[in-house]
Amino acid sequence: MANTLTLTATSPCYGLLPKTVGTCTLTETDLGTLTSVAPFKGRAVSDALKGAHGMAFPAPNRATGKDGARAIWFGRDMVLLAGPVPDPGLGDHAALTDQSDAWTCVTLSGEDAGAVLARLVPVDLRPAIFKQGHTARTQLGHMNASITRTGPDSFLILVFRSMAATLVHDLVTAMESLAARH
Amino acid sequence: MRLPCPICGERDRREFYYQGAAVALNRPAPDADADAWQDFVYLRENLPGDHQELWSHDAGCGAWLVVTRNTVTHAVLGAKLASEADR
Amino acid sequence: MRVAGKGHIDRNSTVHFRFDGVEYQGFNGDTVASALLANDVRLMGRSFKYHRPRGVLTAGSEEPNALMTVGVGAGREPNVRATVQEIYEGLEVRSQNAFPALNFDLLAVNDLAAPFLSAGFYYKTFMWPRAFWEKLYEPVIRRAAGLGALSGAADQDRYEKAYAFCDLLVIGAGPAGLMAALVAARSGADVILADEDAQMGGRLLAETDTVDGLAGADWAADVLAELAGMDNVRLMTRTTVTGAYDQGTFGALERVSHHIARPDGRLPRETFWRIVAQRSILAAGALERPIAFQNNDRPGIMTAGAVRAYLNRWGVAPGKAVTVFANNDAAHRTALDLIDAGVHVTAVLDSRTDAQAQGDYRLIRGAQVCNSSGRTGLDAITYRTTSGQEKLATDCLAMSGGWNPTVHMTCHMNGRPSWDESIASFVPTAGAIPGMTVAGAALGVFSVQGCLASGADAARTVLQELGRSVADVEVPVADDAAYAIAPLWAVAGKGRAWLDFQNDVTVKDVKQAATENFRSVEHMKRYTTQGMATDQGKNSNVAALAVLADATGRGIPETGTTTFRPPYTPVPLAALGAGSRGKGFAPERHTTSHAASVAMGAPMIEAGLWYRPSYFPRKGESNWRQSCDREVGFVRNTVGVCDVSTLGKIDIQGPDAAKLLDFAYTNMFSTLKVGRVRYGLMLREDGHVMDDGTTARLGETHYAMTTTTAAAGLVMRHLEFITQVHHPEWDVRIMSVTEQWAQFAIAGPKSRDLVNGLVEKTIDNESWPFMACGPVRVAGIDARLFRISFSGEHAYELAMPARYGDALFRVLVKRAEALAGGAYGMEALNVLRVEKGHITHSEIHGRTTAFDIGMERMISANKDCIGKTMAARDGLLEDDREQMVGFKPTGAIKKLTAGAHLYSEGAEAVPENDQGYVTSAAFSPDFGHYIALGFVRGGAARHGDRLRLVDAMRGIDTVVEVCPPVFIDPEGGRVRG
C-alpha cells in the first residue's frame, strides 16, 4: 500500500493569488529551498557560504544574491538561505534548519507598492532609506514579517505559512484603498 | 514611542515586548537566601528618572535589549544587547 | 448673501445640498457654513444645555456652535463642524439637539429655567436619592442635554491607518508653514506639510494681504505648485495633526472622502497617520477669541476673523449691516474689507479710548457691547460708552477679543505655555516638545511679514540641527503692522455672558465656582465644565482663566492653564481602530487541514489565533455531543486522526542544547537518549508552572521541543531570554519550526496498522516503543514519527513538511475510516485528555505549582532550573494547598461544569467556605457520565470525600466524589500496547 501512495504538495497561497488591483500586483513567489542558517559561536560562515553558494553572508538588515539564490538577513545571528539546497559543509559552522514549508512568500510590485506597505508596515520604507537589497524584520498588520526590497517598486514579503489568507486580505485591502484614490 | 535597536535601528514601540526592570541580568545563585530571591522576582525600585529596562525586539530581530529610559520625560537614552550588557 | 467678485470658490459650479430637508445651492469650495450664510441661513444649531439658538461663531475647526449630523443611515456622522464640512452634490446635513425643529425647540424651556441650571447644578441637585440617578435623572438629562447621536448600526465604511516618515513635519500651511516648507524643501530635506483645511494657505486665503505684490492666495498657490512638483515633499491636505508623542511621533487624521459625493466604496473615509519626523515645525496659527457680554451667543454674532474669512475666501457677506466690536487694531480690517466689497458697516466699536480709525468708517472709541436682541438671530445690539447706552440695529456683529496662539500641541507632552503680556496671550514654551520649533502666529507673531520670516527662520534652525546646508531663500515682502491690543475679556453687566459656547458656560458660572472655592483652574474647569466639550475650549479657555483670575484676585499667569491633551480635534474611534475590525482584528492562522476540515462540515473554533475543528458531524447526528462521543470511541476502540500542528515546535541545536533544556525544564534532558522523547515541565522563575510538552532528541546536539498551542510564543521568547540574558555564553541556536511541519496524531488500538500502511519501513513495538521517535519516509518524502500520546491510547504523531499536510490529512482520514475510525476534533481531544488526567492551561493557569499538580518529583535535585528555588519556598509545599484531583458525580444532578466551586457538604456556598474549583469537565462516553478535573484543598489526601459542587452561573448545585485525576488506564497499559 505504501509504495502506491503519492502526496500532492499545496502552496500556502493556493487559490488566493495572483491578484492585481490598481497599479499593484501580488503574486506568490516560489523561493525554492528555505534554510535558516544560524552560525555557532565564533564561527564565520561567510567564506563557506560564498564558496558553496556564491553569496556573502549578509549584514543585518541586508540581503545578498539575486532571484533564485538569496541570503536574506533574518534576525539576530540568523540568515535565511533562499533557493539552493544548502551545502552540507555549512552545517559544520551553523545550525541549519529547513524552513521551506514554514513561510508564505509573496511579491508585491507596482507603482503604489510602497504606499500599500505604508498602510501596514511601521518601518521607514522610503526608497532613499530602504534601498534595493535592504531587508527588515518587522510587522505587517499584526503579523511578524520579513520584507525585502527587490526592485524600485517591488518587495518580497514573508509571513508564517498559516497566515497566508490574512496576508492576502490585508494587502489586497490596502491595494484597493490606493486604487480607489486614482 | 520609538526604541533604538542596536541591530535593526530605531523602531516603533509596537515591535517590542516589555519585560520590566533589568534585574534579570543578575540572577541570584540557586542557594542564595530567600530575601535575595524575593528581591529578584518581586521587588522593583520604580524610581522617577533614568531606568534600565529589558525589552525584546519580538517582531524584529528577536534580540533582548537593555534600554535606558527616563520614566519622567520618556526620553530614551540608549539601548544595548542584553547578551553584551554588563552584569 | 453672496458678494460678487470675491472668494476662492468655483463660481462656474453649482452644488445642491440639503439642510434639515431644505435644498440649498452653493459652489465648489464652499463649506456647509459658508453656503448656508450665502443663503442667509444664520440659525444652525441649538446649544448643549439651554437649547439656545446658535449660529456659526468661527470659520474653522474650532467651531463650537454649528455642529451637525452629516449623512443618513448606518454611517451617519454626528457633531461635524459646518465650518469644516465641504459641500458636495446631494449632501444631507441635519441640525442637532433640537425638538421638534430647529426654529421651534420645546427644550428651549431649559433656557427659562437657567437660574436653576448654573454651575454645579447636577452635583447639587441629583445627589439624592442615590437610586434615582441611573433610572431617572441620567436618562432625562441625557435626552435634554447632548450632541448628535450615532445611528446605532454598525458603520460599514472603511477606515485605514498608515505610517509616514520625514525629516521635517510642518504643521499648518499658512504663511509661516508655507515658508518653512519652502526653505526646507529647497534645501533638499524630506518634508511633510500637513494642513487640516481642504485648501492650503491658511489666513492668506481669508485676508486681503499681498505677498511680494501678489495677492496672498496667489502667492500661496505659487509656493504650493512648486512644492507639489518636488519629490522630497508630501502635501497632506484635509489632514489634522492631532497629537505629539514620544520620539518625534505624531498622530494625524486625514479626511479622505468626506468631501466626495459618491466615493469609491473601497476608499477609506479617514486615514489615521502615524508620522515619524526628525524635526517638526508647528505653524498652526492662532485662534480669535470672542468677548463675553450679555447674549453674545446670538446667531449673527461671530468672530471678526470669521467675517473676513467668509467675505474674502467664500465671497459671502454674513450680514447686510455689519458692526465690529474689538479691543485691537487687527479687527479694524474687517470694516475695511467689508466696505471695499460694498457691504454696509454700521460702526466699529473699540473698547480702547485711544483707538485710531484706519479708514473711512464710523469709529466709536471706548465702547463696549453690553447686550444683543433678536429671536433666532441678531437684529440689534446695545453698547455703552461714558456717555451712556445706545441701541444699534445690525444683523451681524464681528467681534474680536484678540488672538490666542495655537499652543495646544506644545502641551501634549506635559509642557505649559507662558504668558506674554504684550499680546495678552499664552505663547509656547521653548523645548516643550523635543525636536519641535514653533513659528508664525502660533508663536505670537501676528503680521504676515513676521510669519513669513518666522517660518523661514524656523526652517533654517531645523536644517542646521539636522546638519544640512540651507538653501538661500529670500523672505518675501508683506504687511508688517504691529499688533496693538488692550485686554477685554468680559463686559461688566447683568445677565448671561457666554464663555464656552459649546458647553454653555457663562461668566457667572466661573465667578460662582470661585465663590464656592473652586479656585484652582482644574477645579473650576470640572465644576463648570468650562473647556470640557469636544472643542476643548479653544475659543474660551483663556477668557475663562482671565475671569477666574479676576474673581480670585490673582494674575493670569499665577492662575495657570488647564492641560491640552491630544487629539487637537476629535478623532473617530473607527479611525483609531482602523484595520483592526473584522478580519483585521487579529491574524487567522489556518492549519494545512483547514480546507478539508471545513469541507467535512467541521465548525471551526478559535484556539489563540488558530482555527481548529470542533468536531466532524456525520449524517444522522443532531448535536455536537453525538459527534464527540463517536470520535472519542474511534480513539478508544479503533483509530482517530487529529491535526496537532498548532502545538509549538522549536528546533534547538548546538553544543549547549542539552544545557539549555536542563535549565528550562524541571527534569533532565541531557540524559535523554537519541531517538527518544520525554515529557517536560517548565516553571516560571516564581516557581509556578509555565508550560509543559514533549521534547525529542534527534541527535547528540539536536532536540525538537513541543509546547502547548497557547504558550508557543511565550516559550520561544523565554528560551531566547535564557540564552541571551542568563547564559549568553552558551553555544545554542533556537528556531521556531511550528509552521514547517504538519503534524497529525494517529491514536487508538489500530494506530500502528494505519502508520504501517504509510511508512516505507514497517514498525513494531520493539523498533518503536512508547516514547520513541525518529525519521521515516512516507510516499518518498522524509517525515518524522513520534510515539507519544495525549489520549492515553497507543498513539503516534506523524510530522511531514507542511506542503503535504492537506494531502496527508485527507489520506489519513480515509484510511482511518477504512479501519472503522476517522477524524476527531477539539471536543473529543478534550474528553480523551480529561479521561486520562492530562493537564492543559485550564489546570496550569498561572497559579499552580508542580506540587499542586502532583509533579513535584519532576523537579530534579541534581541541577538548577528556572523556578526551582522559588518553587521550594515556604507556603508552596503545604499539604493544605489546592491540589489537583478528579471528580465524579454522585448527586441528583449529574452534570459537572468547569468554573464550579466546591464546598463541604451542608456548608453554605460562600467564599469563606470555598474548598476548591473545577477546571475541566467533560461527558465521558467510556464511563457514561460526566467527569471533571479541578483543585481541592489538600486534595491529594481526600480521594473518596464527597463535596458540594455549586455553579451559580449555570444553576447547578450537586454532590461530587473526589477521586484520582486519572480516570482511564491508570497503569498505562494502553499506551504501551
Ligand SMILES: [Zn+2]
Ligand atoms: Zn532588532
